[in-house]
Amino acid sequence: MNITDLQIVLGTMDFGTRVDPGQAFAILDSFVAGGGVWLDTANCYSFWTDPSGVGGASERLIGEWLRARPSARDAVRIATKVRQNPLVPHSWPASAEGLSARAVHAGVEESLGRLGIDHVDLLWAHAEDRTVPLEETVGAFGELVAKGVALRVGAANHAAWRVERARSLAREQGVEPWTALQLRHSLVQPRPLTPLAESGHRLLADEDLDLAQSEGLTMWSYSSLMWGSYVRADKPLPQTYDHPGTTRVLSVLDEVAGELAATRNQVVLAWLMRRGIDPIVGVSRVGQIEEALAARRVRLGDEHLARFAEAR
Numbered sequence: 001m002n003i004t005d006l007q008i009v010l011g012t013m014d015f016g017t018r019v020d021p022g023q024a025f026a027i028l029d030s031f032v033a034g035g036g037v038w039l040d041t042a043n044c045y046s047f048w049t050d051p052s053g054v055g056g057a058s059e060r061l062i063g064e065w066l067r068a069r070p071s072a073r074d075a076v077r078i079a080t081k082v083r084q085n086p087l088v089p090h091s092w093p094a095s096a097e098g099l100s101a102r103a104v105h106a107g108v109e110e111s112l113g114r115l116g117i118d119h120v121d122l123l124w125a126h127a128e129d130r131t132v133p134l135e136e137t138v139g140a141f142g143e144l145v146a147k148g149v150a151l152r153v154g155a156a157n158h159a160a161w162r163v164e165r166a167r168s169l170a171r172e173q174g175v176e177p178w179t180a181l182q183l184r185h186s187l188v189q190p191r192p193l194t195p196l197a198e199s200g201h202r203l204l205a206d207e208d209l210d211l212a213q214s215e216g217l218t219m220w221s222y223s224s225l226m227w228g229s230y231v232r233a234d235k236p237l238p239q240t241y242d243h244p245g246t247t248r249v250l251s252v253l254d255e256v257a258g259e260l261a262a263t264r265n266q267v268v269l270a271w272l273m274r275r276g277i278d279p280i281v282g283v284s285r286v287g288q289i290e291e292a293l294a295a296r297r298v299r300l301g302d303e304h305l306a307r308f309a310e311a312r
Contacts, residue, residue, distance in 0.1 A: 006273040008292050009038040009079075009220060011282035016057030017049040019284050021064065028065050030286045032075050034293040040220070040280050042081035042126055043111045044096075053089030059114035066116055077121035081156060082107035084126045084200070093199075099129035101140035108144060123150035124182060127157045127200055135173070138166050142175020154180030154218070157202040160211045167215070181212055185221035185277065187268045188249055189312060190240035197238055198223075204277075213276060221272055224279035230264045248311035256307070262298045269295035274305060 010031045015024040028039075041062060044055035059080060066072050082104055088095035097103045108123060123144060125137065141153040155163050155178045163178055170177035185204035190196065196203070204221060212219040228235045230253070237246065257267045269292060272279040281292040 006276070007038050007278045008036060008269065008296065009040050009278050009280040010036055010289065011222065011280040012039055012041045012058045012062060013045045013282055014049070014058075014284065015041075015045075016061035017046045021061055023284065023286075024061050025065055025068070026286050027283055027289050028062075028072075029069075031289050031293070032072065034290060036289070036293060037075075038077050038079060038121075038278070040079045040222075042084070042124070043107050043114075044081070044085035044126065047086050047092060053086060053091075055085045056110075056114055059111055063114050063116040073117065078115065078117065079122035079124060079154075080111050080115070080120050081124035081126035082111070083129060098132055099125055099137040099140075100132045101136050101143075104137065104140040104144070108149060112149070119149050119151060121150075122152045122154055122180060124154050124156045124180070125158065125178075127202075128159070128162060134162065134166055135169050138169045138177075139173055139175060141178070142170055142173060145176035152176075152179055154178050154182060154220075156182035156222075157200060159202075160205070160207045164211060164215075178217075180218040180220065181208060182220040182222060182280075183208055184223045185272070186224055186226050187253065187271055187308065188226065188237065188241050188246050190238070191243050194240045196240065209275070209277075218278065219276060220278045220280055222280045224272060224281060225265050225268060227282075230268060245312050249308065252307050252311045256300070256304050260298055260300075262295070263291060265291060266295040266298050267300070270298035270300050271305070271308060274300045 039062060041058045043059060045058035047053060047055040050057050083097060083099050085097050085107065086092040086095045087097055097107055112118065144150040145153060153176060163181060167177040183204035184201045209219065211217065226237060229237045253264055253267055257264050260267065269279050283289045
């Protein structure tokens with residue numbers, strides 16, 4: 001994949017909750033003005049910070065922005081997710097929606113209503129649901145594509161073998177398969193075999209990238225900039241990242257950023273794109289999305305990649 005085909009994806013998780021409408025509108029406007037295309041949201045965003053105890057705020061805000069900017073729908077592509085939204089306020093994960101055909105269809109219908117659109121460009125299964133036969137989930141996603149409600153479908157936080165099994169089932173059913181993967185990934189890595197503090201997060205593994213590259217699947221990464229930890233002293237990396245490899249990687253990061261006259265964050269984003277990954281970037285200010293979009297002009301050579309690989 002050519003790096004020019006890769007995108008900086010705008011993560012909108014906090015829009016309508018931590019990021020107020022005025023600021024979110026300004027970020028969205030700046031993103032489009034800077035050539036940004038993809039918006040990533042989910043029907044559950046962000047139930048954990050919304051006083052209502054359920055998701056939907058992010059999708060509603062994007063819908064309001066689209067109505068206020070009549071030409072914006074032609075300029076952006078919208079990705080949303082089903083699976084995780086609490087069906088009972090303040091009751092997660094006990095009441096989290098699953099991936100039954102009924103849940104998938106109901107979730108998408110509600111998302112379209114909040115967004116005020118007739119289709120999404122990419123629909124994600126937000127997490128696995130092993131209480132439902134995979135055949136049923138695959139069929140439901142395929143039906144949505146056949147109806148034109150979703151143009152593409154993908155899997156977030158799924159094991160590679162489940163993705164490939166789902167793709168095989170889609171072929172058997174004659175429906176659209178998952179063609180995109182979304183997993184947590186960044187330049188720094190936690191200590192091996194240590195659990196992540198964030199419930200539901202699944203780290204990208206070598207086999208995931210191998211699957212994507214072998215099958216021509218799109219790969220998106222979330223938590224790409226580690227919630228500001230690369231650049232903010234008041235947001236240290238989680239304890240699981242406290243190991244010698246992190247120290248070495250951050251040292252190389254500073255060297256490369258200086259050599260390329262780029263920021264730490266820009267080099268991290270450039271590193272992800274150089275590996276064939278579209279990084280999702282969550283921001284709360286216009287300047288942050290401008291900085292992120294400028295990472296498309298940062299060019300890492302093979303020598304830079306080798307230095308990072310050795311440090312890790």
